[in-house]
Amino acid sequence: MAGGFGCSVVARESRRAGICGAGGVGIRLFRHPSHAGALLTLFGWALTFRSGMGLILAATMVLPLVSRMTAEENLLIAEFGEEYENYRRRTWRLIPLVY
Numbered sequence: 360m361a362g363g364f365g366c367s368v369v370a371r372e373s374r375r376a377g378i379c380g381a382g383g384v385g386i387r388l389f390r391h392p393s394h395a396g397a398l399l400t401l402f403g404w405a406l407t408f409r410s411g412m413g414l415i416l417a418a419t420m421v422l423p424l425v426s427r428m429t430a431e432e433n434l435l436i437a438e439f440g441e442e443y444e445n446y447r448r449r450t451w452r453l454i455p456l457v458y
Contacts, residue, residue: 389451390432394424398453428452 389395401420405413435443452458 387450388455389453390447391424391428391453394428395453398424425453 386392398417398420401417402414404410405417432443432447
């Protein structure tokens with residue numbers, strides 16, 4: 360895929376200038392804003408349409424996304440080391456003040 364999103368977790372060219380919270384508000388508060396947005400959208404649609412099946416389907420996406428976040432963070436630790444560890448210590452993983 361073009362751009363920053365793809366199916367595999369791989370390191371592309373180094374982007375040290377943009378690492379560790381230099382981006383927007385989401386990046387400063389939590390480390391995976393796109394995953395949080397995806398879950399919020401899935402649960403939001405399920406609740407909007409009062410769909411029990413939608414809630415079940417949204418819930419089934421939590422484990423794969425957490426697995427993906429773990430793989431991404433392991434790669435970032437290998438790539439950026441202590442700099443990324445410091446960023447992890449001052450931000451939430453997915454949901455501010457919860458997780």
